[in-house]
Amino acid sequence: MSGRDGGRLPAIVRRVLEPFVDRSVAERVLISLAAILLSIGVGFAIVLVSGRIAQCSTAAWTMPVTGLGFCYDPIEVYVVLFNGALGYPFAVGEPGIFNAAWTPFNLSFGLTLSETTLLVFTGLSVAVAFRAGLFNIGTQGQLVVGALATALTVLAIAPLLPAGPIAGVVVVAVGTLAGAVGGGLWGAIPGALKAYADANEVITTIMLNFVAANVAYVLVLEVFRAEGSSVVATRYVPEYAQFRPWLFPNSSDFALLALLVAVGFIGGLYYAVEHTPFGYDLRTSGVQAAAAEYGGVNAKLTTVRAMTLSGALGGVGGAVWVLMSEGRWIESVPDLGFDGITVSILAGNNPLGVLPAAFLFGLLKGGALEIGFRTDVPTELVGVLRGLIILFVAMPEFFRMAGRYAGLGSDGPGGPGTSGTGGEDGESEASGDAAGSGSDAAAVGGGEADA
């Protein structure tokens, strides 16, 4: 790898950034795609194996040739996962390819897009920190704090204004700002600890996640709990102070406006990181802190500012979660922050890559619900896929080796874009071969995927 011996930058910065900065965009995209396919392959194997071990009265799927029965149908799982997440645009088991009754404004697709919107914010949050050489695992906690700040602010100011669309705009704007401030302050803590006490941000942010969840829970339980509520939650914010679902069904909790705001954030952040002085400070202190200091960048302050911005983005994610999805703060906060890490890593920490990556995970989340409805396979499968995707994206060298083995030339899968499908096939074969030499369970699955 080039740049390995390029100076004495802190090990952690080099380690985190190197895989993402040195490589061409095309290669990154290919590696991400290959990682997704390989994860799906391993997931296939896991479903197959657990379907063999689980007990059921009738087999859901029988393997051709061998005649072995399995409790879970691995093909059906993926068909339901991706088709279901879009609201079944493709007809399965019926004549025709497309389902005539399908419209894009259906419930399942709305849920998928709702998840996508939230993941854009958390993905951006993690990506910004990454660009500054910081690994923010605390987006989850920043989202929890931001969400609570939004809910409490909106509940406090809504009665002061006359109900109506104009008041709605004001309340939503102020509420979102409150979320950003709350999340930003919570994110500034590990930033300051990193800058001025040299405390590893990976550990402090993980610990602060636990602290945020517990403190927010106690605050709502003891002080802000809605009267007569059976769960630990605040009161609902007024209808007019929420993002309204246009076109999509009400129960999908998806507002097109929020997605547009999210896309706006992507553009704004891309500009801020690439084309502003602050972005320059951020990137240089991420790539090489010592050199940045010589160049006049205040690296400590940049660390705090990057973490604050990252936390603020997580907080906005929390605000949107309250104002679009739940309408209140409720104790069961979904794992949006953790999924944001996956989104960011899959996106190569590039704001522009966050949208497709978030959409993929939106699909997985929306599809998980369908898996729960229509199959017996536990929905936790999606959690496993998330981990596998991160694992494979982390090892680009594996795909390069596989690419070389498959004879794609010495530059690995970064070769001609047209060879996409062929390249992936080659990789799976190569990984099957690798299984012979080691106990790499992942590689075995890669071989299975083509079977």
Place this chain on the structure above:
Amino acid sequence: MRNPLADVPVPLLDDLIDDEYVRSLVVGVVGTLGLLGLFGLLFPGSVAGDLAGIVFSTSTAASTARLAAPIVLAGLGGIFAEKSGVINIGLEGLLIISAFASVYVASVVGIGNAVLGIPAIWIGFMAGIAASTLLAGVFGVVCIEFKADQIIAGLAVWLIALGLAPFMSTVFFGGVNTPNLGANVGWRYSAVMVVVATVASWWALNRTAFGKHLEASGENPKALDTVGVSVSRVRYAGVLLSGVLSGVGGSALALSIGQFVGSGETMVQGKGFIAIVAYLFGNYNPLGTLGAGVLFAGLDAIQIRLQQLGYAVPDTLVQTIPYVVVIVVLALVGRTRLPAAAGDHYETEE
């Protein structure tokens, strides 16, 4: 900053620990406990009295031993991996997978049955170790063979285990929590394992050639390569040992109550990350790690007892104390030095 405690002479410790930082840690903890005991004896009715009563009670000792096992053992494993140059942030995942595997296998064998004269619960125990070692092996291959980013791969190990254990639990038992086995491993076993593993690790790291190789692999891999020792091999050994030790810790955690709880963050609840802080706090010294692990576990045990005594603080807030302490500790001793080559891939020169 000069540490005033470093000069306190403690003859027995001086022979055992050459590290003045760890020595002052031990003296500090013993001193604090001594003061607390003294105040407790002098003012039995006060908060200090209650606290001393809790700290020095058998039930607190028992639950401290139970809670310390995963932290100390995973921390010891983390030392081996990190000394060899591979930062293993996936200890949490290793604990989760071994906790589940131990309970699963024990229930498949069936409590009351035995294989080759070994009771089911101990078969489960070994299965937990095997599962954790296997996952650590995958992590090792990914990091050493395929030059993966260690932090991201470690995170992936955690997330895979976090998804896989509840998934498997739902497949086999129909829910993310397994049913209780109705049998458990007593806390005394946990305590013995912790002490034995600590002493053995200390001996391996400080008194054997393997310990020297580990050190060199993390500090100066090229030198190790030059004298003809394979850096990859030493690193695999370090990573696999972290799997074995975390496996013991995870199995001990789950089997000490006879159940795997897979909801939310699972029953491991960040103990793998606290383990990382424990060995950083202990400055890569097994005895320091033991001290830090017992300290964190003790805080956890004390908060459980405090709740039972009915101090009017919400449970959830008290549960937060160990996490806050970890942050404070990390901020105060944040400047521990990583092995020079930790996190870097080493390319063997032909």
